[in-house]
Amino acid sequence: MEVQPGIVVEGLRVERNGTGVFDGLSLSISPRAVTGLLGPNGSGKSTLMRAIVGVQRVQGGTITVLGRPAGSSPLRRRVAYVTQAPSVYGDLTVRENLRFFSRVLGVPLARIESALETVDLQRAADRVVNRLSGGQRARVSLASALLGEPEVLVLDEPTVGLDPLLRRDLWETFHRLAQENRTVLVSSHVMDEAERCDELLLLREGTLLATGALPDILGRTGARDLEDAFLRLVDEELS
Amino acid sequence: MSPRVTGAVAARVLTQLRRDPRTVGLMLGVPSMLIFLLHELFAGREAVFQHVGGPLLGLFPFVSMFVVTSITMLRERTTGTLERLMTLPLAKLDLLAGYGIAFAVMAALQASLVSAIAFLFLNLHSVGPVWVVVALAIGNALLGMALGLFLSAFATTEFQAVQFMPAVVLPQLLLCGLFVPRAQMAHWLRVLSALLPLTYAYDALAHAIRGTFNARFALAVCVTVGATLLALVLGALTLRRRTA
Numbered sequence: 012m013e014v015q016p017g018i019v020v021e022g023l024r025v026e027r028n029g030t031g032v033f034d035g036l037s038l039s040i041s042p043r044a045v046t047g048l049l050g051p052n053g054s055g056k057s058t059l060m061r062a063i064v065g066v067q068r069v070q071g072g073t074i075t076v077l078g079r080p081a082g083s084s085p086l087r088r089r090v091a092y093v094t095q096a097p098s099v100y101g102d103l104t105v106r107e108n109l110r111f112f113s114r115v116l117g118v119p120l121a122r123i124e125s126a127l128e129t130v131d132l133q134r135a136a137d138r139v140v141n142r143l144s145g146g147q148r149a150r151v152s153l154a155s156a157l158l159g160e161p162e163v164l165v166l167d168e169p170t171v172g173l174d175p176l177l178r179r180d181l182w183e184t185f186h187r188l189a190q191e192n193r194t195v196l197v198s199s200h201v202m203d204e205a206e207r208c209d210e211l212l213l214l215r216e217g218t219l220l221a222t223g224a225l226p227d228i229l230g231r232t233g234a235r236d237l238e239d240a241f242l243r244l245v246d247e248e249l250s
Numbered sequence: 251m252s253p254r255v256t257g258a259v260a261a262r263v264l265t266q267l268r269r270d271p272r273t274v275g276l277m278l279g280v281p282s283m284l285i286f287l288l289h290e291l292f293a294g295r296e297a298v299f300q301h302v303g304g305p306l307l308g309l310f311p312f313v314s315m316f317v318v319t320s321i322t323m324l325r326e327r328t329t330g331t332l333e334r335l336m337t338l339p340l341a342k343l344d345l346l347a348g349y350g351i352a353f354a355v356m357a358a359l360q361a362s363l364v365s366a367i368a369f370l371f372l373n374l375h376s377v378g379p380v381w382v383v384v385a386l387a388i389g390n391a392l393l394g395m396a397l398g399l400f401l402s403a404f405a406t407t408e409f410q411a412v413q414f415m416p417a418v419v420l421p422q423l424l425l426c427g428l429f430v431p432r433a434q435m436a437h438w439l440r441v442l443s444a445l446l447p448l449t450y451a452y453d454a455l456a457h458a459i460r461g462t463f464n465a466r467f468a469l470a471v472c473v474t475v476g477a478t479l480l481a482l483v484l485g486a487l488t489l490r491r492r493t494a
Contacts, residue, residue: 066491091337102269115338
């Protein structure tokens with residue numbers, strides 16, 4: 012079987028509001044895995060994700076997704092992006108939102124039911140999104156991204172504020188998708204979520220502190236957990 | 251561009267309007283009330299009502315759609331749905347055409363209702379066929395939509411977007427020739443009004459109602475269509491896939 016790269020970032024330079032977010036960031040994200048992009052708020056997680064899906068203006072460097080330049084039009088049906096703030100239409104019902112996005116994607120309307128089931132929203136399907144809780148709204152946004160059965164899923168803090176049971180189920184879904192040959196990139200500022208990821212990218216102030224699987228990072232730093240590893244790596248960098 | 255995606259956008263915008271019956275009620279009810287008020291205001295002065303009321307029928311959709319589009323589009327920009335759409339297989343033209351179709355449907359409803367009230371009950375009459383007046387009204391709705399879409403890019407809050415109404419729409423209404431014939435205006439005002447698209451929209455309506463389908467009418471229609479297309483192109487330029 013042909014080995015297709017997931018996402019490759021080389022020498023990425025991004026400036027926002029006159030200050031540099033990335034100055035030559037390079038990394039690669041494997042396919043068929045759940046990669047966790049971890050780092051504190053303001054470390055550049057969302058900017059990196061926006062660059063990968065091609066909505067971020069970049070000053071330099073290249074990003075290749077499934078062998079094509081990020082944001083190029085053939086990728087638009089193969090890559091799905093879920094923003095941190097739920098980007099769905101608040102004045103429509105859950106089902107109306109999903110119907111709209113499936114028509115735009117040109118996928119069968121039958122997918123709506125399975126997407127609803129994945130995010131456990133069948134019972135709220137006919138409710139107007141604005142009347143739902145924040146967590147439910149985030150799930151509508153996630154369901155909209157699943158409709159197209161994308162090969163690359165870019166999810167910006169998808170599990171924030173969700174019920175622990177649902178969070179566990181969603182992580183299972185992410186792993187199932189990865190086993191189905193998809194690239195899943197999930198960001199989080201909660202270091203605990205690291206243990207649910209196959210691979211990690213540890214980001215701080217626009218630079219990569221560490222990459223690899225959690226046991227490797229812990230082994231290398233001699234830390235108890237990722238929080239501890241993070242601190243040790245920062246100390247190392249500063250000294 | 252694909253008919254499926256354009257249709258999806260149009261259906262979605264219409265569903266959003268349907269989910270908001272109060273807005274639809276206001277869009278239909280307010281112009282009806284205003285035309286009735288105007289009729290009462292000029293009671294006994296039929297010629298004045300005829301002069302002002304007729305063209306105004308076709309200008310209401312311009313105002314309504316300008317406001318609705320600038321707010322809807324601003325919401326798309328601020329809630330992140332526009333950014334999501336830009337990551338999907340959707341051409342900018344699909345978005346513009348989808349909005350256009352939805353608001354044209356709404357404008358057709360609005361113009362038909364207000365025309366029916368004015369022509370059937372308020373003794374307004376048009377020498378030219380009424381369907382021309384309704385068609386021009388729909389055209390003006392698209393002009394309002396295109397301008398609203400373009401200007402929404404310059405507003406960061408809904409408060410600002412609402413203020414564009416008096417800033418952009420009112421001067422055009424004042425100068426278009428409806429209140430004071432352009433020939434009687436100071437020279438610089440006449441020059442200014444010649445640069446504003448609503449002047450031509452008004453001119454086309456006034457000609458249609460008088461039944462004078464001459465070269466001036468044709469020119470006014472062409473300029474209005476041209477201004478709509480220009481505003482749409484400018485609006486499309488503000489829809490960017492990549493932002494800072």
